[in-house]
Amino acid sequence: MAVISEKIYAEVILPLLSGGYTYLVPSGLAADVMPGCCVTVPLGKSKVYTGVVRSVGTDPPPSGNLREIIAVQGDVPPVNETRLKLWEWVADYYMCSVGEVMRAALPSAFKPSGWSGEEVTGKEYRTPTETHLTLGLAARDEEALNEAFENLSKRARSQYEGLLLLVRLLGEDDPFGRSVPRRLADIPYGVLHQLQSKGYVARREVKAGPAAVASEFAGLPQLSPAQETALHGIREHFRERDVVLLHGVTGSGKTEIYIRLIAEQLSAGKDVLYLLPEIAMTAQLVARIRKFFGDRVVPYHSSYTRTRKTAAYMRAAASPGGTLIVGVRSSVFLPGGNVGLVIVDEEHDPSYKNHESAPRYNARDTAVVLAGMAGAKTLLGSATPALETYVNAQTGKYGYVTLTERYGGAVMPRVVVSDTIMASKRGERKSHFNKLLLDSMAQALHDGRQVMLFQNRRGFSPYVECGECGWTASCPNCNVTLTYHKSGRNLRCHYCGHSTALPARCPACNLPSVEPRGFGTEKIEVELEPFFPQARIERLDRDTATSATRFERIISDFERGVTDILVGTQMITKGFDFEGVSVVGVLNADNLLAYPDFRASERAFQLLTQVAGRAGRRQTEGLVVIQTSQPRHPVIAQAAAGDYAAMARGQLAERREFFYPPYCRIVGIRLRHRDAQVVRQAAATLAQRLRMIFGKRVCGPQPPPVDRIRGEFIENILLKVERDSPFSKAKKLLAAEITALRSGEGFRQVVVTCDVDPI
């Protein structure tokens, strides 16, 4: 008997700019198509996309001619309801499409480009068992294994390397009979398959295990009385509030408190999400955490390979509870239905904010929203909280717990501000170093201790100039000077990557008088050598830490004392715990104060405090030398005194007076176009229209300090919205004005982006 069934429609999210795609659900798939599941759909003439079903229904959409869903990707874990809601919140709040959120949230292996099917076979991670690798029958003992290597070395390089990697992971001394989780072995799928078919490698399913029992974590750290009090305070606040700020000085042992809270959650069968700023995501922390939580830790990093990211995603999705995800910004989008606690460490760190492409989300704020949706708690930790967070804590919106002493009797470092101009006058300055800094360094090295030097610029010299005619080298694509890098003897643009040779003669006056000016980390490293010929000096910045491995190598060498002096950019400031450091030098704090940004002072305070926090983490008192030409600048004085409250009072008063966050919300609007005239006109038109709605809450247009990047001219407009007025309504009005502007004659090609809560 034929039943005339109703047609079923599915709204599908595609990783694209515009939203709202509706497809027909073929009757054969009706049982499988559900909100959150991944589907394959046709788009345009020949493209096939992976999309996520947002909703399913029987109401026909307005347009008639619909295409059908091709298939349901049963292997990909469905996006659960909370995550879908989170995606929508992010799209709505940060003014982008849900598709753009999807693009950031799903590992690229699930997305259309390069989607090959093979990489999406998530079967191995789906069940609450985990695939482990062991040596197969054809490599079951020393002799067989040697033979296996022999065979492979001649013909199959990648298989040889795959097997070698596995043996290393299993333990070279005795790899037999042991197993290692597949996700830890970065062996390509095809290679693994071949190794298996030759019998060299075997797979084994290992139960992921039920939620841990408390005794599993028996070796947890003993807390100091101060830490106990803080832990107790956090628990108390969590009874009434969803978010708590742990404001603990550097070296106070915030991590140990996290560890205790994590153990509680895991024991209760809950997942924990532990967020770290990009660069602090080091082997150092993961190793420390693994000691306690072993295999339950799922690390996630943006520089992971595609396969490893997919694996982490799959593991999070398949977690039966009791999994700890440790990751950077984007791991806020990892799945997992059972989150009990979210920790955001170094919550003030600007790298939580994605400002380069949509979604321009702040992972800290998104984490708070996620936890709220999931019925979980959020713990924000920092020695220098963002002023927004601090105000939330002061007003009682967040719980507030402080930790004012360092762990284990270590004392806060002594901070000395050293005047560069006075030092020059007195003849107590050589190269970029005041005598005070050089003497303290010499003493530290003599005592077998280590030194860290911080300079906010990389490269050798931030610009080169002709000593005769004043010509400077600038980028042909960007309105910025080129930085001289001595190692490659070239000039580079830090905005677009343009690179060119250092001219032997000035292109303007043809005299051989082009000279590097100013100084970056590379120059510091070079000029330091003659002062300390015996010392081993290394540099940590984007030019030396070109990969995660190199980054970790430099850190670990310093940690083990192989290096005596570490010179670096803000990369060295974050969360590291080095035992041997007794002197920290800031070479030029003036740089930090010079930014034309309302956050400059807050940022400078945070950076100086974080750098200083690396000194003297054990019993001996550390010394921090801050070189500056403005020794009396209030922020320098506040950082030197370690007086966060004074900084906050001063800055908050200014923010209130000039109406800046946290007393208002901001949307940064950026217009870009290759033609300066066009972009200026577009910006003026938009600003004028916005003024008709928002009046004097509109600031600009104004070109940013670097007003041309990659050949495009830039204009900025700032929209300030009162805290107590509806933000979403303001954003809708803004979005409508942008659409209107771009649909008008002449401005179609102008790119307009909005950055909500810019940092």
Ligand code: ADP
């Ligand atoms: P923070 O993150 O607050 O700057 P850390 O968590 O890095 O501080 O702690 C500083 C140092 O003190 C680390 O080496 C850490 O291992 C040690 N430490 C802190 N608390 C404890 C504890 N309860 N037991 C043992 N060591 C601790």
Ligand code: ZN
């Ligand atoms: Zn010249």
Ligand code: ZN
């Ligand atoms: Zn450039």
